[in-house]
Amino acid sequence: MERIEHHACFGGRQEVWRHASSSLGCDMNVGVYLPPAALQGQRCGVLYWLSGLSCTEQNFITKAGAQQHAARHGLIVVAPDTSPRDEAGRLGVADDPCYDLGMGAGFYVDASEAPWSAHYRMQSYVAQELPDWVEAHFPATEARGICGHSMGGHGALMTALRHPGRYRSVSAFAPIVAPSQVPWGRKAFTAYLGAQADRWRAWDAVELIAGATERLPLLVDQGADDPFLAEQLRPQLLREACAAAGHALQLRVHAGYDHSYYFVASFLGEHFEHHARGLG
Amino acid sequence: MERIEHHACFGGRQEVWRHASSSLGCDMNVGVYLPPAALQGQRCGVLYWLSGLSCTEQNFITKAGAQQHAARHGLIVVAPDTSPRDEAGRLGVADDPCYDLGMGAGFYVDASEAPWSAHYRMQSYVAQELPDWVEAHFPATEARGICGHSMGGHGALMTALRHPGRYRSVSAFAPIVAPSQVPWGRKAFTAYLGAQADRWRAWDAVELIAGATERLPLLVDQGADDPFLAEQLRPQLLREACAAAGHALQLRVHAGYDHSYYFVASFLGEHFEHHARGLG
Numbered sequence: 001m002e003r004i005e006h007h008a009c010f011g012g013r014q015e016v017w018r019h020a021s022s023s024l025g026c027d028m029n030v031g032v033y034l035p036p037a038a039l040q041g042q043r044c045g046v047l048y049w050l051s052g053l054s055c056t057e058q059n060f061i062t063k064a065g066a067q068q069h070a071a072r073h074g075l076i077v078v079a080p081d082t083s084p085r086d087e088a089g090r091l092g093v094a095d096d097p098c099y100d101l102g103m104g105a106g107f108y109v110d111a112s113e114a115p116w117s118a119h120y121r122m123q124s125y126v127a128q129e130l131p132d133w134v135e136a137h138f139p140a141t142e143a144r145g146i147c148g149h150s151m152g153g154h155g156a157l158m159t160a161l162r163h164p165g166r167y168r169s170v171s172a173f174a175p176i177v178a179p180s181q182v183p184w185g186r187k188a189f190t191a192y193l194g195a196q197a198d199r200w201r202a203w204d205a206v207e208l209i210a211g212a213t214e215r216l217p218l219l220v221d222q223g224a225d226d227p228f229l230a231e232q233l234r235p236q237l238l239r240e241a242c243a244a245a246g247h248a249l250q251l252r253v254h255a256g257y258d259h260s261y262y263f264v265a266s267f268l269g270e271h272f273e274h275h276a277r278g279l280g
Numbered sequence: 281m282e283r284i285e286h287h288a289c290f291g292g293r294q295e296v297w298r299h300a301s302s303s304l305g306c307d308m309n310v311g312v313y314l315p316p317a318a319l320q321g322q323r324c325g326v327l328y329w330l331s332g333l334s335c336t337e338q339n340f341i342t343k344a345g346a347q348q349h350a351a352r353h354g355l356i357v358v359a360p361d362t363s364p365r366d367e368a369g370r371l372g373v374a375d376d377p378c379y380d381l382g383m384g385a386g387f388y389v390d391a392s393e394a395p396w397s398a399h400y401r402m403q404s405y406v407a408q409e410l411p412d413w414v415e416a417h418f419p420a421t422e423a424r425g426i427c428g429h430s431m432g433g434h435g436a437l438m439t440a441l442r443h444p445g446r447y448r449s450v451s452a453f454a455p456i457v458a459p460s461q462v463p464w465g466r467k468a469f470t471a472y473l474g475a476q477a478d479r480w481r482a483w484d485a486v487e488l489i490a491g492a493t494e495r496l497p498l499l500v501d502q503g504a505d506d507p508f509l510a511e512q513l514r515p516q517l518l519r520e521a522c523a524a525a526g527h528a529l530q531l532r533v534h535a536g537y538d539h540s541y542y543f544v545a546s547f548l549g550e551h552f553e554h555h556a557r558g559l560g
Contacts, residue, residue: 007542008505008534014542065345065545225288254288262287262294265345 001137004029010071011036014061019133023124024084026091030130031061031079035071038139042074045143045168045279046134047272049079050126050152050159053184054104057081060149063261069272075145075279078134080126082106082151084119093119100184101191107179108155109203111192120192123203127159127166145169145275149264150228154179157205157218157238164214169278171219171271173264174226177238178206184232209241217248219274221267223257281417284309290351291316294341299413303404304364306371310410311341311359315351318419322354325423325448325559326414327552329359330406330432330439333464334384337361340429343541349552355425355559358414360406362386362431364399373399380464381471387459388435389483391472400472403483407439407446425449425555429544430508434459437485437498437518444494449558451499451551453544454506457518458486464512489521497528499554501547503537 005016012035021028038044047070049060060066060079070077083106086093094115096102106122134140144167148156153175160170179185180200189200201207222235229235235251242249257263285296292315301308311329318324327350329340340346340359350357363386366373374395376382386402414420424447428436433455440450459465460480469480481487502515509515515531522529537543 007538007540008503008536008546009542010546013536062541063342065348067542067545068345223288256288256293258287260287261342262289262347265347266288266290 009033009067012039012067012071014067016057016061021125021129023121023129025119026084026086026093028085028125029057029081031057031077032134032138033061033067033070033077034138035074035076037074038076041139043139043141044074044076045145046076046078046131046140047145047147047275047279048126048130049077050108050146050148050155051079051082052148052150052152053082054099055082056104059261063265064268065265066268069269073272073276075272075276076134076138076140078130080130083122091119101188105151105188107151107185107188107192108159109189109192112199113192113194116192123159123162126155127163143168143279145279147171147271147275148175149173150259151176151184153220154185154205158203158208160216161205161208161212162202164212167216169275170216171274173221173267174223174228174233174259175205175220176232177235178204180204180207181237182232182234206237206241209245209247212245212247215247216278218242218250219271220249220251221271222251222253223259223263224253224255225257226259228259289313289347292319292347292351294347296337296341301405301409303401303409305399306364306366306373308365308405309337309361311337311357312414312418313341313347313350313357314418315354315356317354318356321419323419323421324354324356325425326356326358326411326420327425327427327555327559328406328410329357330388330426330428330435331359331362332428332430332432333362334379335362336384339541343545344548345545346548349549353552353556355552355556356414356418356420358410360410363402371399381468385431385468387431387465387468387472388439389469389472392479393472393474396472403439403442406435407443423448423559425559427451427551427555428455429453430539431456431464433500434465434485438483438488440496441485441488441492442482444492447496448560449555450496451554453501453547454503454508454513454539455485455500456512457515458484460484460487461517462512462514486517486521489525489527492525492527495527496558497530498522499551500529500531501551502531502533503539503543504533504535505537506539508539
């Protein structure tokens with residue numbers, strides 16, 4: 001593992017690390033923010049951030065304004081890249097020319113179908129390998145929260161629902177709540193998981209809510225002027241699933257806000273408060 | 281003029297406008313943040329932000345986290361591009377393949393030398409045309425502050441010193457305080473203003489301090505681990521010039537911080553407090 005960037009920021013340090021991922025069979029870049037408390041020797045809880053389509057580890061760490069909140073609450077923030085990468089084409093990582101499949105579009109699942117299954121194992125990476133790596137190499141406790149945006153909002157909700165006991169808090173911005181029912185998700189799941197839609201249920205937050213054995217309260221923010229709202233995001237499906245299952249959901253729809261990091265930044269402080277409560 | 285982007289952000293709206301500049305002979309992109317107070321019909325003071333080498337209007341508006349502070353203090357923030365632009369090559373705007381001359385490197389001067397003098401009139405643009413345009417088209421008062429980073433820090437200090445009475449507050453992050461004495465400035469000034477160094481004095485903050493007829497207090501933040509500190513920035517020259525002239529300067533050197541927007545974001549809130557005091 002190698003530290004490829006480091007910048008003092010709000011009294012802590014924003015770092016970017018490159019490490020070899022066994023789940024993905026490639027090197028991965030990960031943003032790690034260490035708050036002042038961590039630099040002073042305290043062990044800190046960790047908030048995992050999963051980014052959206054076409055993002056790398058850079059988008060969130062440069063645009064969201066997260067560091068001020070992490071510094072204030074004493075949380076480490078870990079923001080990985082969104083898929084296996086192989087820009088030089090040496091590793092045989094499958095790709096697709098579209099922005100919504102292949103590199104930059106891992107959808108946080110473990111692919112079962114060729115050619116994707118060889119490398120696209122983002123669920124194993126974010127839910128197991130990455131926390132193991134973080135907790136081995138940084139001053140982290142085992143208190144974990146998870147949050148994300150759009151495809152990463154899907155990733156955060158679905159990953160927490162699949163792993164009861166592993167996270168203490170979960171939230172999302174403009175998540176793809178029901179990938180099985182919307183074009184982005186159907187395209188990616190058909191490629192990664194195969195055309196049989198019954199295999200998709202285990203990777204879809206709206207499908208997982210009914211049978212959840214842990215009911216962490218969900219905080220979800222959504223912009224009312226998000227251009228993807230009606231076709232790709234459909235938060236009403238999450239509202240209905242949570243109501244049917246008795247799963248606590250705070251879904252806030254904000255007039256005028258779109259899908260950008262200007263929206264994420266505006267409400268990220270409140271998500272940190274939510275996670276800081278969960279992580280103690 | 282045309283609004284080419286708009287995003288709700290912290291209760292206000294981050295916009296990007298394109299307008300025809302007569303000073304520069306080209307269209308210019310300008311970031312304009314309207315705080316909630318402005319959207320509610322109040323006239324607000326304006327903070328002008330001048331960016332550094334290679335930046336467009338995008339860097340500051342996406343990376344600095346300025347909107348939260350502007351919203352809190354009720355300030356409009358105006359962030360123009362850093363030079364005339366002509367990416368399509370239709371207007372005959374001179375350029376240079378290096379990042380530190382030509383497009384993206386206007387240095388906020390009015391060039392006197394061919395081929396630059398035809399379009400590179402950034403001082404006329406930022407000090408006169410842009411405020412006139414802002415005050416004609418947005419709910420702005422005539423209370424103006426000016427701030428910037430690196431080349432834009434030079435721009436902010438120098439522009440305020442050249443125009444007594446035009447600004448109520450001034451500050452800078454990692455400014456090029458003495459362009460006449462450092463490689464970046466000497467290269468740009470030789471090209472834009474000619475090789476006779478006596479012509480450079482009117483565009484150099486350290487040279488202007490002695491004869492200033494208005495003594496707005498200067499707030500300057502500098503990272504101690506900035507890789508450009510010793511060769512290009514040299515804040516000690518500003519400290520000495522201010523001491524000799526009795527010009528108030530708060531120069532803060534921050535251990536561990538570099539030249540990036542991670543540094544700017546960390547201290548930008550305090551600059552907004554400085555400007556909010558100045559702008560009333």
